[in-house]
Amino acid sequence: DISGEGYRYLGFGRFAGIIGTYNTLNLYLKLQNQKPLPRAFEINSYEKIKKLISKHNFNKIKILLTGSGRASKGAIEMLKHANIRQVSLNDYLKKKYNESIFCNISAKKHIERKDNKISSYQDFILNPHEYNYKVKNYLFDTDVFITCHYWDPKYPKLFSPKQINKFKNLKVIGDVTCDINGSVPTTIRSTSITKPYYS
Numbered sequence: 001d002i003s004g005e006g007y008r009y010l011g012f013g014r015f016a017g018i019i020g021t022y023n024t025l026n027l028y029l030k031l032q033n034q035k036p037l038p039r040a041f042e043i044n045s046y047e048k049i050k051k052l053i054s055k056h057n058f059n060k061i062k063i064l065l066t067g068s069g070r071a072s073k074g075a076i077e078m079l080k081h082a083n084i085r086q087v088s089l090n091d092y093l094k095k096k097y098n099e100s101i102f103c104n105i106s107a108k109k110h111i112e113r114k115d116n117k118i119s120s121y122q123d124f125i126l127n128p129h130e131y132n133y134k135v136k137n138y139l140f141d142t143d144v145f146i147t148c149h150y151w152d153p154k155y156p157k158l159f160s161p162k163q164i165n166k167f168k169n170l171k172v173i174g175d176v177t178c179d180i181n182g183s184v185p186t187t188i189r190s191t192s193i194t195k196p197y198y199s
Contacts, residue, residue, distance in 0.1 A: 016176055017067075017074025017148050022049060023196045024146055024174030025082060029056065031171055041193050050081045058084060062092070062169075063102035064138055066158075067148030071176055075148050076104060093138065103138075107149040107158070107183075110134040128155045133183075135159070139167040146174040151183040161185045 019040050030036045037052050063084065065075055076086065084100040092103035111131045113119045124131050136159035139145060147158070164170075164186060175184045178191075191198060 013070040014074035014077070017071035017076075018046070018049075018078045020071070020148070020174055020176035021075040021078040021146055022053065024144060024172055025053065025056075025058065025078075027174075027197050028058070028061065028144055028172050032059075039196075053078065053082045056082065058082060058100040060097060061100045061143050062097075062141060063100075063144045063146060064092070064135075064142045065102055065104045065146045065148065066107045066135060067104070067150070067177075068106040068108075069148070069150065072104060072148035075146055075176065076102075089138070093141070105135065105138070107133060107135060107151075110138075128152075132156055133158050136163060139170055141169055142167065143169055144172045144174065145170060146176065147184055148176045149183070151177055151179050153182070155183065157185050158183045159185065 022037075022040050026037050026039075034056075037056070040049055043049055043052070061084065063079065065072060065079070067075070079102050080086070082100070084102050087095070087097075087101045087103055089103050089105055092101065108121050108124065110133055111119055111121070111124050112134050113123075113130055114132055115130070119131065133156060139159065159167075173184060173186055175187045177183065178187060180187060180189060189198070
């Protein structure tokens with residue numbers, strides 16, 4: 001689990017998404033027994049980071065990314081520099097790929113009422129306790145989950161702590177949102193620039 005505590009001071013924006021995604025991809029390389037890249041704070045150059053990440057092959061990695069704001073745009077920027085192709089949710093769920101792909105979804109568009117009645121974002125804002133996120137349904141065939149969405153304590157969690165064991169392919173969660181005990185229940189503490197990971 002990686003969070004962006006060290007980057008929140010820059011504002012929850014583009015660079016939080018960029019560096020959080022870089023760290024997430026770096027951890028994935030490490031878990032695949034590949035040589036990890038230098039840390040971003042050691043490089044201290046976005047141009048060098050882009051050049052380094054573009055030279056790596058992430059095989060057939062499948063990445064799910066949440067959010068539609070500045071942080072997620074920064075994450076998309078980094079994923080594209082890593083030569084990871086963006087696909088639609090429908091293709092992400094139904095097609096098989098021989099390349100690295102990612103899908104970006106807005107968490108607020110993937111909500112459902114617990115009683116199966118018609119849902120709307122306006123109703124979700126007024127009655128968040130009546131809703132669940134559908135995001136958990138997409139994690140069964142996901143290797144890396146990067147979260148850059150806005151979350152409020154009155155909103156439901158993306159999944160329950162017990163469900164994490166059901167996501168058999170999920171190797172890394174890059175929680176750029178870094179809401180402690182928030183939407184991502186595995187985020188039990190923040191990380192630091194020098195120690196960006198925990199398990």
